[in-house]
Each structure stands twice: as structure tokens, then as C-alpha cells.
Amino acid sequence: MSPPENSGAGNAVDGPAVIPGVPPARPPDDASIAALAELLRQSERIVAFTGAGISTESGVPDFRTPGSPWMQHRPIDFADFLASAEARAEAWRRKFVMDDIYAGAQPSRGHLALKALADRGKLKALITQNIDGLHAASGIPAHQIMELHGNGTYAHCLSCSEPYALATVRHSFEMTGEAPMCACGGFIKSATVSFGQAVPPLVLKRALSESKDCDLFVVIGSSLVVRPASALPQIAHESGATLAILNREPTPLDKLARLNLRADIGALLEPAVRLAFSG
């Protein structure tokens, strides 16, 4: 059997990628699109909160969510990374395997729809659990993006913060088979937040503040099972914002939401944003 033609990264704007193990999403109906468009039109201070579901169309597998078919191994905890040279080498081996899987991934229709919201001055902040850098790649200014789980497109030293290009780290790793060390003696790690590692306090503080000060909080492609993701929409709701949840699966906060839409993110968000600004 030959692989599906649309299975790789880089097919973003052509339609949903076929992700092994993930059922195809349902197409949205016109009423869902219209309801979302109306909320977007009425709102002036929108916070978007994105998870893996916005990037599956870009060919980026959902490899962090518990239960994801991509999560075949127990994740390497931050404590293990610090304690063991073997764990550090294994972390880098997995990192480069994943990088090869989604090399060349491009922003999806969902990413581009959020960029259109930002261009209209409606998107106040974008909080993301994703580490793929695709919101920045869509052109949304960096100061509007809060990456709760860091960024997988570069590395840094855990001791002195010296940044390292991934190509440099990979070259060293492939030559020696060992996790590289910084000149200062510190461990070099991908700039992502590992399981067991705290979300950067300043990022979290700002995400909380933005969540308290929006009129619409839209969850996009997150199942809201990983903290602090699960707390932010609730805080926005308690602060008076309207909550909308766009996700393939039910979430624990669905009961708080004005709108719960279950459909493919790109197929929903792109026409909703277009409709919100038409006429």
C-alpha cells in the first residue's frame, strides 16, 4: 500500500493532512461558521489559545498530549534530563526524529486566519501550547505570542542561557552520540518546557493577565487537559469574557462555553474570519 499523498508536512493550505492514527475531522456546517463569525465580529479584545489541533493540518503531529498516538514513549521528565547523560542523549535523539517528521511545516489555514484577526487589530494576544513556531511563521508579531511550552526551533544553555542553533547541536550529537555541553559546563537543551519543568513565570504571568482582560477567549485545538492550559479559559470566563471552544474532542470546560464547535480547525476558522469581516 502506498502512503497517502497528503501525509507529509508542507501541505498546509491544500487541505487537512492525513495524520496516521487520527480520525479525519468533520467538515463544519454553515451555522457553526456563522455563529463563530458573529462572536468574532462583536468582540474587540480577543485572546486565542491554541493547542496541537491547529498544527495537525500543517503536518505537525500531536506528540505532547497524553494518549496521542505519537506519544509512544514515556516523556523524559526534566529531573531525568538534569540527572542523566543517557536521558539527555535520548531527549536529543527523539527531538531530531520529530524535527525530521515535520521539517518544512508551514502555517495552516487556522494559523493564517488568526494572523488575519491580528491584522484587523482584534487579536490582543495569542497563547499557545505549541512549540512549533508556526504562529510566528504566520507573521503574528512575537510580542503578541505567549509560548507556554517554549519553542522547539532553537536550543539554549540551562545555566548561562546562551542560545544554540539546532544544526550546531545536531552536528555535535551525530558526531559523538552524546548530548552536547555548553562552554560554561551547563547542559544544552531545546528551548521547550519539558514535563516536570515549570512554565516560564513571566510568560505565565502575562498569559494570566491577558486572559483576565479580554472580551472573547477562543480555545482552538486544545483538549485543555494539561495545566496551566486548563486554568486560563476558566479565569477568562470568571473575568467576564465569552468563551468559545473549537476542538475535535469534548473538553472539561465545555459547559462554560457560549460556543462549542467540533470540526476541523482550518475549515472552521478560515471561513468564520472571512465572514466576520465581510460586508
Ligand SMILES: [Zn+2]
Ligand atoms: Zn552555558
